[in-house]
Amino acid sequence: MDGKKSFFGLQKILVTLLILSGSMSASTMMLIKSSSSNAQSTENTSKVGIQQQIEELKATMLRSWQQQVQTKGFSYTLPQRFQGAIVDAAKLTPEQKVIALTFDDGPWPESTAQVLDILKKNQIKGTFFLIGQNVKNYPGLVKREIAEGQVIGNHTWHHWYQFLNPQAAAYEIDHTADLIYQLTGIKTNLFRPPGGIMHNGVASYARNSKYAIIRWSSDSVDYSRPAVPKLINNVFRKAKPGGIVLMHDGGGNRSKTVQALPEIIANFRKQGYRFVTIPELLEMQDKDQKLIANKKTVQN
Secondary structure, eight states: OHHHHHHHHHHHHHHHHHHHHHHHHHHHHHHHHHTTTSOHHHHHHHHHHHHHHHHHHHHHHHHHHHHHHHHHTBOOOOOGGGTTOEESSOOOOTTOOEEEEEEEEEOOTTHHHHHHHHHHHTTOOOEEEEOHHHHHHOHHHHHHHHHTTOEEEEOOSSOOOSOOOHHHHHHHHHHHHHHHHHHHSBOOOEEOOGGGOOSSSHHHHHHHTTOEEEOOSEEOOGGGOOOHHHHHHHHHHSOOTTEEEEEESSSSOOHHHHHHHHHHHHHHHHTTOEEOOHHHHHHHHHHHHHHHHHHHHHHO
16 A cells, blocks of 8 residues: 555645646746836746746656656555456445446557546546557657556557467567556556457466456447447446446547547446546455455354
């Protein structure tokens, strides 16, 4: 839990940074108004100088945050029972109406940013399973995911389906993990095999490396680009408390997913659901199972 608290503590730094930037911007506006009688050239010089100070402060705080995560190597809290385990959904009591939204194959131009915009607007945290070569090509989107509190997982380097020998499987997972760590300081312990395939070498390597193998219980089938109503129906057809929803923010044209996502969120909320990340979902199941085990011990 200490690692988790430290990780979210660092995220608070970013929030503080944004607040501080806003406050300084407000102060800048007041300064400009109060000096409105000065020459226009003096106002412009003052604005540029103060804005430069703001940007320098932001850059300093961001560098400090990045140095801390790089030094400590933060990872998501993962109960021991899920290390090397295969998870399709969390086993929760029906009254715990939570759902985890997950997005595969990113980061991707346009669609990843659009998905992040929707999640941010709705104050939702999701879980993104990243392809290594896309992380390499679009590092700014990964940094945004982390800065906004989204959770990231490993989805191999190439997203290959064919059988891979142990050396190739190790490269697909480790090379992706190394790049994510170099870029963000996060050591993710979440893995989703491409296509959900469990017998081509990568899932076995990930399990032996103590990753939690995260599959899904509700498939949007958005990769086939169905009509938006059909996509939404696919999500809710098997939705249940503790469920994991599979969608895609990358790997192709994801405009249908982007169109459907606000309605998916609204419909889940109408049904009384709240949204959690995969680590939060696993912690909830772990807590429930410990309570059940304690009750049995007391009864015996």
